[in-house]
């Protein structure tokens with residue numbers, strides 16, 4: 630259990646992007662952020678990626694150990710790098726009340742440094758939530774094993790870990806989607822999950838989910854799932870609820886087993902009592918009768934759609950495991966190598982670091 634922080638002049642939220650994937654997610658958040666409700670912190674062993682990441686503060690971890698060249702898909706190096714930079718990490722952690730972190734599991738930095746960041750945060754009594762991707766099966770069993778071990782360790786330290794398996798991108802977007810488009814889509818989802826959490830915690834609600842409520846739900850042991858649904862008309866709530874509850878990209882836990890749920894409705898204007906009851910009743914029916922369900926409603930005038938539903942369920946048991954390697958034949962996927970043989974210098978930072986690091990540097994003419 631973490632102790633609750635007195636909320637004084639509003640909540641200070643730190644969004645941490647750890648490793649290549651985490652930094653890509655920060656770029657997506659930075660480009661689209663409206664206010665400064667959250668501070669963005671990039672953390673990486675890779676100096677070049679860090680220099681091209683838009684954030685409010687950056688920490689090159691393990692500069693002595695890796696000389697800024699990345700962790701080479703070795704989580705032990707990622708961990709040691711984070712340990713080397715403990716003081717800088719603590720400075721960032723102590724500057725916020727709650728940490729929302731994004732990382733890709735399967736490489737060295739995100740996998741090795743994330744559990745350590747979570748551990749430091751918990752030691753400082755800061756709630757810490759992770760949104761983490763799992764690698765494509767086509768990236769091989771080695772990365773998949775690294776990711777699984779990292780995930781287990783992360784779950785030991787973070788209050789909640791929401792996973793986004795990259796393989797699910799194929800299910801949603803189809804086999805023909807380009808790799809970079811798929812990553813952009815996934816980063817957009819990571820972004821929208823984090824943004825919804827920020828909105829929920831920052832805006833004073835008509836029915837408020839505050840940090841105490843949030844802490845109670847996040848302390849439920851087990852897997853966590855988070856879904857977002859959006860609509861413009863109240864008549865579309867059923868569809869929006871369906872996308873929040875059944876988004877295959879995030880829906881990997883058995884909702885019926887979850888013991889804590891937050892249902893947050895953000896609206897530009899007002900919501901009718903009937904619609905509010907429909908939403909909360911539908912969610913209650915999906916979870917165990919003993920589950921703690923906390924509902925909030927906030928008015929956010931600059932919301933992109935008229936209504937936005939955020940559902941966070943915790944304390945659930947896992948429904949799905951990562952698909953076995955041979956489920957999708959490698960040949961069915963676009964090979965990353967084929968896409969990046971000759972990257973243009975201008976495109977280079979669209980290429981995920983974990984692929985870029987495996988390819989020769991681009992011509993700099």
Ligand SMILES: Nc1nc2c(ncn2[C@@H]2O[C@H](COP(=O)(O)OP(=O)(O)OP(=O)(O)O)[C@@H](O)[C@H]2O)c(=O)[nH]1
Pocket residue numbers: 647648649650651653654674675699700701702703732733734735736737738739740762763764765768772795811812813815816981982983984986
């Ligand atoms: N969805 C998504 N996944 C990514 C992205 N970049 C990398 N990944 C995934 O995240 C895993 C880890 O890659 P990175 O985040 O680049 O690796 P890292 O943590 O920086 O580790 P090192 O490069 O070894 O230091 C990869 O195996 C991919 O599955 C991205 O932009 N979006």
